[in-house]
Amino acid sequence: DTGVSQDPRHKITKRGQNVTFRCDPISEHNRLYWYRQTLGQGPEFLTYFQNEAQLEKSRLLSDRFSAERPKGSFSTLEIQRTEQGDSAMYLCASSNIPSGGILGEQYFGPGTRLTVT
């Protein structure tokens, strides 16, 4: 049994470049979340998928950010034209809502640390 995995773990890029991160959730989980965490702060919600459908996006997710979950399994988060303010840890989490609708806890991956120079 594997947990949530993310790739790469670290990414250094120059301002203006595009970057893409990948998240592989726990296999039976139908919900996938992206969060961003800056130094000294708690994670902040970016977006959420239920299966392949992106159902909610935070106001933090500017039009330079796009996320996909094409087959309801892994997800990608792309940032276009990166800015120094995008430097943060990008966390992916997955959870499951079993029948009955009881909220399941979210399990987090190790994160991708992005540094924009």
Next chain:
Amino acid sequence: AQKVTQAQTEISVVEKEDVTLDCVYETRDTTYYLFWYKQPPSGELVFLIRRNSFDEQNEISGRYSWNFQKSTSSFNFTITASQVVDSAVYFCALSESSGSARQLTFGSGTQLTVLP
């Protein structure tokens, strides 16, 4: 809108001391969930506990215990006989039942340092 406040930015204790981490939340929902996560230096968030708003029973798991009080909107976390391995950032989080995302709203975290 939901909000979680962890007023203690940093706490330092000596090994074997008990320590309580405070968490105060705000929500308009009557049904919600509260969580605690641990983030060790490696960076990965580790789930510790989930409570729903209808269950105010305190919970104990080994050296960990949680005190949920709806009257004061608090969900405090106590580590008994702390150990060096408990050193980490601890986050309290809230998830409301309204809306489909059920995303977590985190506090800013409390850095706990346990000294040998």
